[in-house]
Each structure stands twice: as C-alpha cells, then as structure tokens.
Amino acid sequence: MKPQVLKGFRDYAPEEMVVRQGMLDKVRAVFESFGYMPLHTPALEYAELLLGKYGDEGEKLLYKFEDQGGRMVALRYDLTVPLARFVGMNPNLRFPFRRYHIAPVWRAERPQKGRFREFYQCDVDLVGIDSPQADAECILVDCAVLSALGLSDFRVQVNHRAFLDGLLESLSIPKEKVVPVLRVLDKVDKITRDEMAVQLAAEGMDSHQVETLAGLSQVTGSNEERLARSLELAGGHPRAAAAVERLTRVLRVVEAAHPGAPVWFCPSVARGLDYYTGIVYETFLPPQFGVGSVMSGGRYDQLLGTFAGREIPAVGISLGxxxxxxxxxxxGMASGGGVTSVLVCCMEGTEVKAAGVAAELRRNLAGKGVELYPEPARVKKQIEYADKAGIPVIVVLGEQELATSTAAVKSLRSGTQETVPLSGLAAHVAGLLHVR
RNA sequence: GUGAGUGUAGCUCAGUUGGCAGAGCGCGGGAUUGUGGUUCCCGUGGUCGGGGGUUCAAAUCCCCUCACUCACCCCA
Known part of the structure; x- marks a missing residue:
C-alpha cells in the first residue's frame, strides 16, 4: 500500500520535534517549579474503566476494541481518568498529591484546524485538597507556563459549576433543559446577545428566563462587579452565592501571587466534561493565533471516589x-533550528582522524552537538549539507590539515575561515559559538 | 454524525468555449584546483486521487468512490 498515516494522526518531523521539545522542556520546568512530579500510565485501559466518565458526546469519541485476549480495551481519552484509576489503586498516597503527565490522548473526532485524533496533553492535578488555594494554584501554573512560552496576551476564564446550578435552579429550569441551555450560554463569545435570546427561546425559555440568561452576556466591569451582578441575576440563590464566595477567595489568592494576572470570571463558561463539580477553567489566546482553547480544566471532587471507594477532592488543568x-x-514565535553546532568534514584519507577530532570536540564542547560527515566527500557537498541543516560552524580536515596537525575552521554565518592547530581547536570553536 | 470545498511534477499552484499537460520552487549536473548562501547554463521530473459514463477527442462535462481541508456539534 502507499505510505500514509491515519486521518487525524500525523508525524512530527525532526525540525518540528525540536520546537516541540523545546517548549515541553519549559512546560516541564514550570510544573516542577510548583512541586509536581511526573507520572506515566498506559495508553490502553480497560474500556469499562473509561466508560461513563465523559458523557454521551465524549463516549462516542472513545477508541475501543477487543484485544487478542478478548478484553474490551480503550485508548485513553484524557489523562484525568487514568490518574483517578492510579489514585484508586494506590491508597497510601500522601496528600496533597501533585503530579504532572505529558502524553498523547486519543479521540475519534472529525479532524479540523488545530484538532487531531491523537494529541498531547500536559496535565497538572492537585489531589486530596479542596481549597481556594488549590483552585488558584492551577491558574497560577497556567499563567506561569504561558509566560514561560513567551505569551502575555492570553485570558483565563473561570466559572463555577455551582454558580450555574444555582442560577438555573433559581430560574426553575427543568433538568432536561440544563444541558441545552448551558450549551447556548457557552457560545457567549461567538454570538450576539440577540442571537442568544433567540436560541434560548427556542429551548423553551420564557421571557423572564431569556432576559436573565442573556443578561449574563452583558455583565461587565471588574471581577468583583461581575461576580456581584451575576449573583443578582441568580436571585441570590444559596448555591450561587457559595460559588461566588469561593471564586472571590480564589481570585484573591491568584492576585496575591500573580498581581494583574489576566483572569476573568465568566459566568457563561460551562465546559463539556461531565465530571467537573466546582471551579472550571478555560484559557484562550487572541484570535490571530488561530487556535481555540489552549488550556482547560476544573475541580472534580466525585471522580476519584468512583475508584478509591471514598471521596477524594481534586483539581487540575490540561494544556494542549x-x-x-x-x-x-x-x-513566528517558535524557536527551532538544528541540534548540531559543528560539522566535522572529512576527505579521502582523513576520515579516521576526523572521527577522533569530532569525539574530542564533543568532550570539550559540553552540550554542543558535533556531527561527523559520515563518509569522505567533496568539500562543496559537505558545506552545502551544513548550510541546509543550519549548522553554524564547520571544521574541515583534509590532507593539508592532517599533515600540519591543524584544522580549517569556518563560520558559515560570517563566511570567515581560519586554520588553527588541533591543540587549540575546541577553544577556537567555542569562541565562535559563543560570539554567534 | 451534519454541511461545504479541494485533489494536476517531490512542494506551492496555473491550465481559456472540451483540442499535443505548464510555471515557480526543489532535486541532479556544470560555470579552473579542496569551500555553502547570490547569479547564469543544462537536465530530472506527472496513471492529471481512483473507477465508470458522454464525446471523434476529457485534467476540463456527468455519476460513483477514496483522501484531505474547512465549518457545525463537541473540544486541547
């Protein structure tokens, strides 16, 4: 068959992997700076374990099949449910338990821009604690990661499931309408207030309900003002009031640790996954970046109980x-490039010595990639190779150099070339690389 | 799952009312000896996604199919 990859799957070419890994290194460093430890879990889980966790919509996207042993298995859909299983299997974990997990997940969605069937998530979760500080920490990690990646113009939207519950309850909205209504509310950034009103009416909302719900999209001002106004719309419902109080405390912690953090209370953010029970998060970049949500998450205090046999609170986020x-x-903000700093060029009769020179350079240029052209070839060919690979410095070892125990060192950036004794080669090359 | 669009050289794409398949880039070779990027010359390149139909003649029109892209739903 002709070579091809599955729909929604893709290869990551070396040049892309350099960019990715550079970014992942930063993500990992931020996670660890908050005290999170890495966790790995298998790609495949028992299907039964994943079923019933993601709602009907999510369930349809689960890759599941029978393995050779007749077991129904499924590729993990996210990293949170596997975490829940892990916690359930390890009752002696000390809380607070902080773990991060960077790994692929699979969803059988129809691929689209910025949307794949296999993609990597970077999760941090804080297990065992139910507190405003814990809720705030996820936001702080998110902000720290995005800052570390050089982003400043992002926006973290937060809401609380209980606020929505209280609001809908205060409006006496029937249970079967909750999901459709939340779905409409979630479109707040995509549609106008009038369109929202029309769609809400289409769901059978009466004029008072429409007015109140659509009014959410009109809430403005500072977070305090938005919280207060939203609570008014919810008629001061006790559950909504408790949620507002909780969010107020979360925002206070965030502000203390990261003054001016771009965090906004957004009363319409709903989030799809079934298991969220408290705060929910969503982070967006400005439209010119051309991607949807880059982070989302929330508190899920019931999920771990399904595996642990006792309620264990937890909160987490997932970066895409x-x-x-x-x-x-x-x-153009992604920095890539090759991993090689120096190419050692060799010619007929000098290839053995060149291998030794390359090894010597590797020992003396800690961390710099030193590549040996793997066969004798015309100098032109080797320089062309270095040029296309973006290698900044070449060391030419030909017969003349061999005879005089020297090497020709050329900077491909400046085009300058010098002949230096082998004894001082590493120092010379190091100088070129540092000056840039 | 629903709707729309696109498939022509390795890549990006032209291709007129149906009339001999093109360009740019890339790739290979060359422009004095052991030296890249710029320039110049020469060359390599295609079952026009696949199958069927209409026609003297189809990349072009019709039907089917596959793949990809985009939007909706949902979502990282």
Missing amino acids: IDRLVAALSSQ
Missing part, C-alpha cells in the same frame, strides 16, 4: 501543547 506549538509557530 499541539495548539500552543501551532499558535507560536503562526506568529
């Missing part, structure tokens, strides 16, 4: 590294 890569690349 593929979208971040795409976003940064689209703005």
Whole structure:
C-alpha cells in the first residue's frame, strides 16, 4: 500500500520535534517549579474503566476494541481518568498529591484546524485538597507556563459549576433543559446577545428566563462587579452565592501571587466534561493565533471516589501543547533550528582522524552537538549539507590539515575561515559559538 | 454524525468555449584546483486521487468512490 498515516494522526518531523521539545522542556520546568512530579500510565485501559466518565458526546469519541485476549480495551481519552484509576489503586498516597503527565490522548473526532485524533496533553492535578488555594494554584501554573512560552496576551476564564446550578435552579429550569441551555450560554463569545435570546427561546425559555440568561452576556466591569451582578441575576440563590464566595477567595489568592494576572470570571463558561463539580477553567489566546482553547480544566471532587471507594477532592488543568506549538509557530514565535553546532568534514584519507577530532570536540564542547560527515566527500557537498541543516560552524580536515596537525575552521554565518592547530581547536570553536 | 470545498511534477499552484499537460520552487549536473548562501547554463521530473459514463477527442462535462481541508456539534 502507499505510505500514509491515519486521518487525524500525523508525524512530527525532526525540525518540528525540536520546537516541540523545546517548549515541553519549559512546560516541564514550570510544573516542577510548583512541586509536581511526573507520572506515566498506559495508553490502553480497560474500556469499562473509561466508560461513563465523559458523557454521551465524549463516549462516542472513545477508541475501543477487543484485544487478542478478548478484553474490551480503550485508548485513553484524557489523562484525568487514568490518574483517578492510579489514585484508586494506590491508597497510601500522601496528600496533597501533585503530579504532572505529558502524553498523547486519543479521540475519534472529525479532524479540523488545530484538532487531531491523537494529541498531547500536559496535565497538572492537585489531589486530596479542596481549597481556594488549590483552585488558584492551577491558574497560577497556567499563567506561569504561558509566560514561560513567551505569551502575555492570553485570558483565563473561570466559572463555577455551582454558580450555574444555582442560577438555573433559581430560574426553575427543568433538568432536561440544563444541558441545552448551558450549551447556548457557552457560545457567549461567538454570538450576539440577540442571537442568544433567540436560541434560548427556542429551548423553551420564557421571557423572564431569556432576559436573565442573556443578561449574563452583558455583565461587565471588574471581577468583583461581575461576580456581584451575576449573583443578582441568580436571585441570590444559596448555591450561587457559595460559588461566588469561593471564586472571590480564589481570585484573591491568584492576585496575591500573580498581581494583574489576566483572569476573568465568566459566568457563561460551562465546559463539556461531565465530571467537573466546582471551579472550571478555560484559557484562550487572541484570535490571530488561530487556535481555540489552549488550556482547560476544573475541580472534580466525585471522580476519584468512583475508584478509591471514598471521596477524594481534586483539581487540575490540561494544556494542549499541539495548539500552543501551532499558535507560536503562526506568529513566528517558535524557536527551532538544528541540534548540531559543528560539522566535522572529512576527505579521502582523513576520515579516521576526523572521527577522533569530532569525539574530542564533543568532550570539550559540553552540550554542543558535533556531527561527523559520515563518509569522505567533496568539500562543496559537505558545506552545502551544513548550510541546509543550519549548522553554524564547520571544521574541515583534509590532507593539508592532517599533515600540519591543524584544522580549517569556518563560520558559515560570517563566511570567515581560519586554520588553527588541533591543540587549540575546541577553544577556537567555542569562541565562535559563543560570539554567534 | 451534519454541511461545504479541494485533489494536476517531490512542494506551492496555473491550465481559456472540451483540442499535443505548464510555471515557480526543489532535486541532479556544470560555470579552473579542496569551500555553502547570490547569479547564469543544462537536465530530472506527472496513471492529471481512483473507477465508470458522454464525446471523434476529457485534467476540463456527468455519476460513483477514496483522501484531505474547512465549518457545525463537541473540544486541547
């Protein structure tokens, strides 16, 4: 058959992987700076374990099949449910338990811009604690990661499931209408207030309900003002009031740790996953980046109980590294390049010595990639190769150099070339690389 | 799952009312000896996604199919 990859799947070419890994290194460093430890879990889980966690919509997107042993298995859909299983299997974990997990997940969606069937998530979760500080920490990690990646113009939207519950309850909205109504509310950034009103009416909302719900999109001002106004719309419902109080405390922690953090209370953010029970997060970049949500998450205090046999609170976020890569690349903010700093060129009769020189350079240029042209070839060919690979410095070892224990060192950036004794080669090359 | 669009050289794409398949880039070779990027010359290149139909004649028109892209739903 002709070579091809599956719909929604893709290869990451070496040049892309350099960019990705550079970004992932930063993500990992931020995660660890907050005290999160890495966790790995298998790609495949028992299908039964994943079923019933993501709602009907999510369920349809689960890759599941029978393995050779007749077991029904499924590729993980996210990293949160596997975490829940892990917590359930390890009752002796000390809380607070902080773990991060960077790995691919699979969803059988129809592929689209910035949307794949296999993609990487970068999750941090804080397990065992239910507190405003814990809720705030996720926001702080998110902000720290995006800042570390060079982004400043992002916006973290937060809401609380209980606020929505209280609001809808205060409006006596029937249970079967909750999901459709939340779906409409979630479109707040995409449609106008009037369109929203029409869609709400189409869901059977009466004029008072429409007015109140559509009014959410008109809430403005500072977070305090938005919280207060939203609570009014919810008629001061006790559950909504508790949610507003909680969010107020969360925002206070965020502000203390990261003054001016771009965090906004957004009463219409709903989030699709079934298991969220408290705060929910969503982070967006400005439209010119051309990607949707780059981070989302929330508190899920019931999920772990399904595996642990006792309630364990938890909160977490998930960053979409593929979208971040795409976003940064689209703005020319992704730094890539090759991994090689020096190419050692050899010619007929000097290839053995060249291998020794390359090894010597590797020992003396800590961390710099030193590549040996793997066969004798015309100098022109070797320089062309270095040029196209973006290698900044070449060391030419020909017969003349061999005879005099020297090497010709050329900077491909400046075009300058010098002949230096082998004894001082590493120092000379190091100088060229540092000066740039 | 629903709707729309696109498939022509390795890549990006032209191709007129149906009439001999093109360009740019890339790739290979060359322009004095062991030296890249710029320039110049020469060359390599295609079952026009696949199958069927209409026609003297189809990349072009019709039907089917596959793949990809985009939007909706949902979502990282």
